[in-house]
Amino acid sequence: MDTTTSHKEGVAIIALFGRIDTTAAPQLEKELNTLMGEGKRKILLNFSEVTYISSGGLRVLLSTAKKLRSPDDKFGLCCLTQEVNKILKLAGFTTIFTIFSSEGDALDAWK
Amino acid sequence: MRLTHGSDLLENQRWQPVPGDEHAEIFPYIRKVDTNSSNSYIISTPTQIILIDPGGLMEQMDLLASEIEKIHTANPRPVFVYLTHTHVDHFLVIQSHPFFKGQEQAIIAAHSAGAATLEAADTTLTQADLFQIKLTSTHVPIQFFGPNIEPETEFFEICPLEAPCIRVQESDRNLGNQLILKRQVVVSEPHDRIEVYHLPGHSHDSICIRVGGLLFIGDLLFAASPGVAGQRGWNQKDLLASLQKVQWILKNEDIRVCCPGHGRLISSVSAEAVFANMEKETYFLTEIQEINPEWAKQTAWYANELMNCVAETFTIMAGRCYRASHILEELEETGEAEHLSGLVCLDAIDSILADFHRFNEEYRVGKQLDVHLALKAGQITAKLEAVYKTGQLDLIIDPYLLKRVERLLSDYMTLFRGFRPTIQREEFELDQLVGHCIRTLVSPPCSDEDLISLADDETQYRQALVKRLVYVPVFEENPVSFDPAEYPFNVIADSERLNDLIASILEEIAGLGGTDIRVSNTKENSRGQVIISTEFTVPGIDFPGEHLGFMRKECELTGGFLSSEKEGDVISIVIELPAT
Numbered sequence: 001m002d003t004t005t006s007h008k009e010g011v012a013i014i015a016l017f018g019r020i021d022t023t024a025a026p027q028l029e030k031e032l033n034t035l036m037g038e039g040k041r042k043i044l045l046n047f048s049e050v051t052y053i054s055s056g057g058l059r060v061l062l063s064t065a066k067k068l069r070s071p072d073d074k075f076g077l078c079c080l081t082q083e084v085n086k087i088l089k090l091a092g093f094t095t096i097f098t099i100f101s102s103e104g105d106a107l108d109a110w111k
Numbered sequence: 112m113r114l115t116h117g118s119d120l121l122e123n124q125r126w127q128p129v130p131g132d133e134h135a136e137i138f139p140y141i142r143k144v145d146t147n148s149s150n151s152y153i154i155s156t157p158t159q160i161i162l163i164d165p166g167g168l169m170e171q172m173d174l175l176a177s178e179i180e181k182i183h184t185a186n187p188r189p190v191f192v193y194l195t196h197t198h199v200d201h202f203l204v205i206q207s208h209p210f211f212k213g214q215e216q217a218i219i220a221a222h223s224a225g226a227a228t229l230e231a232a233d234t235t236l237t238q239a240d241l242f243q244i245k246l247t248s249t250h251v252p253i254q255f256f257g258p259n260i261e262p263e264t265e266f267f268e269i270c271p272l273e274a275p276c277i278r279v280q281e282s283d284r285n286l287g288n289q290l291i292l293k294r295q296v297v298v299s300e301p302h303d304r305i306e307v308y309h310l311p312g313h314s315h316d317s318i319c320i321r322v323g324g325l326l327f328i329g330d331l332l333f334a335a336s337p338g339v340a341g342q343r344g345w346n347q348k349d350l351l352a353s354l355q356k357v358q359w360i361l362k363n364e365d366i367r368v369c370c371p372g373h374g375r376l377i378s379s380v381s382a383e384a385v386f387a388n389m390e391k392e393t394y395f396l397t398e399i400q401e402i403n404p405e406w407a408k409q410t411a412w413y414a415n416e417l418m419n420c421v422a423e424t425f426t427i428m429a430g431r432c433y434r435a436s437h438i439l440e441e442l443e444e445t446g447e448a449e450h451l452s453g454l455v456c457l458d459a460i461d462s463i464l465a466d467f468h469r470f471n472e473e474y475r476v477g478k479q480l481d482v483h484l485a486l487k488a489g490q491i492t493a494k495l496e497a498v499y500k501t502g503q504l505d506l507i508i509d510p511y512l513l514k515r516v517e518r519l520l521s522d523y524m525t526l527f528r529g530f531r532p533t534i535q536r537e538e539f540e541l542d543q544l545v546g547h548c549i550r551t552l553v554s555p556p557c558s559d560e561d562l563i564s565l566a567d568d569e570t571q572y573r574q575a576l577v578k579r580l581v582y583v584p585v586f587e588e589n590p591v592s593f594d595p596a597e598y599p600f601n602v603i604a605d606s607e608r609l610n611d612l613i614a615s616i617l618e619e620i621a622g623l624g625g626t627d628i629r630v631s632n633t634k635e636n637s638r639g640q641v642i643i644s645t646e647f648t649v650p651g652i653d654f655p656g657e658h659l660g661f662m663r664k665e666c667e668l669t670g671g672f673l674s675s676e677k678e679g680d681v682i683s684i685v686i687e688l689p690a691t
Contacts (some may be wrong), residue, residue: 091430
């Protein structure tokens with residue numbers, strides 16, 4: 001898994017590439033923790049290039065959601081691919097996370 | 112490195128005495144089990160050097176050649192190369208390693224049938240075609256159990272121009288019960304005595320070689336294993352007889368250690384028990400499929416599809432558990448949340464599946480072959496089955512998902528063993544099965560009434576609550592409607608597999624956001640049909656897409672036929688079944 005992080009309108013956007021599996025999940029968790037450690041409390045994960053998410057990846061998402069639960073915190077996912085969307089839906093995660101169809105939608109909603 | 116299996120076994124890659132032969136020394140080269148190369152063994156006696164199974168890897172042969180050079184320089188003697196059988200992983204280096212080019216003293220010895228295989232550069236009996244390896248003809252000067260032995264002579268001499276004379280003595284033994292142990296004894300000097308037994312089954316040319324208290328057993332130990340049983344040259348009847356014979360050898364001869372063609376050495380006591388078990392297993396290996404390149408191609412395809420499906424199902428199960436645990440934490444039921452997380456052994460499963468994915472990536476770029484992927488999937492499936500059974504997921508997860516994974520893993524192992532998965536055909540009313548399948552899918556495992564009735568029993572209430580929380584109402588947004596047939600009718604199929612197939616298609620559709628999900632049963636002449644149709648409002652959804660092939664395969668195992676149709680925006684999956 002590769003990632004690139006950008007910052008727009010006070011939101012840290014992590015674009016993810018490849019598979020979020022048992023190997024990649026700890027790396028993602030570390031990057032998220034680093035951002036939160038730097039005081040970034042609005043985080044958006046862009047899944048447009050993610051081909052697969054495993055249970056390890058799902059756990060990182062939940063763990064991050066737990067850490068970003070203050071009233072001003074924001075945590076969301078956007079641009080889910082067909083396969084990832086299916087997994088999240090069947091696992092019941094679509095009711096836990098805020099999911100946007102594009103980065104723009106997320107930024108608009110969080111203004 | 113000490114070999115850990117057994118206390119008196121040999122050390123790897125070190126010269127040491129051969130147990131039971133004070134004049135001989137051995138240098139074992141033991142590898143982790145794989146399909147690239149076998150173990151190798153160098154035996155040094157005062158009058159000869161014997162290399163048993165040089166293997167398939169150049170770097171392995173480099174080391175063996177260097178050891179042989181050292182002892183040969185110290186005491187020049189002829190070098191013999193014995194092949195326990197002519198499978199490519201046991202001999203390939205002979206064709207390309209410099210040690211065998213112009214090495215006048217390396218004289219190859221094999222069973223006469225194996226010699227013919229090597230002379231003919233046969234890529235099927237050597238299994239070379241499975242690994243896409245090309246062969247050139249190899250001459251084998253010493254041929255055991257060949258037809259050219261004159262029966263009236265007790266001894267015959269093999270004197271290739273390059274070699275000193277060795278004598279081979281016929282020494283067959285009647286073991287009773289119509290079992291004849293074909294044995295030849297190779298004698299060069301008074302102290303050098305090597306016994307060769309013909310023990311076919313794994314291959315037609317398999318021999319076991321005895322030096323002192325060591326028995327070199329080639330691949331006899333693996334001959335009943337999945338992915339091995341069924342190889343070209345494999346024979347069940349011969350194998351059964353060979354297993355009885357090798358047990359006799361272990362019981363009656365002073366064998367201390369068995370040296371297999373792959374993996375760790377094994378004491379003769381342990382080997383005897385293993386061979387006894389193998390004999391029982393081998394009785395059931397009737398009518399198994401031949402392992403050839405086509406089998407490897409089909410099995411690799413199935414393995415790939417199946418692992419994707421298993422990975423997805425495990426992820427969904429894990430996600431449901433994590434989600435329920437998350438909700439329990441929100442409800443400040445931390446203890447229950449931790450207990451739920453503890454039940455899930457999915458981290459281990461995740462690692463196992465990631466291992467398969469890494470291997471599959473190598474396969475996709477051509478670094479691994481069909482047969483390698485099929486074998487890898489076999490290992491992965493066995494690991495998953497072991498981990499999966501230790502979990503207690505059945506307490507919390509939808510039984511349909513658990514059964515599905517169990518069946519997928521079991522089907523792969525069945526196919527991998529060379530059998531066809533069992534289709535339990537029975538007659539049943541199609542409407543009843545489909546109706547029950549849908550009701551089960553859309554209903555929570557514990558109703559509100561169930562929860563209320565359990566409110567007085569704290570333990571049961573918590574269990575029911577967890578089960579309810581793990582359940583995900585995937586059809587809540589897009590319900591499934593069912594149109595039974597105009598007149599109820601029966602079909603003949605595997606009802607459990609059909610139920611599983613319909614449920615998995617419906618969940619796939621729900622997961623992809625299909626709307627207006629309809630299931631209808633119809634009958635035309637002697638064919639019953641289950642038609643599952645839907646529409647996708649989100650553009651670009653690829654359904655059934657690349658899953659169609661796997662769905663078809665799954666449907667074949669119900670006893671039916673599956674096809675996909677598209678009319679306007681409506682996509683339908685049609686399952687056809689024989690009706691009565």
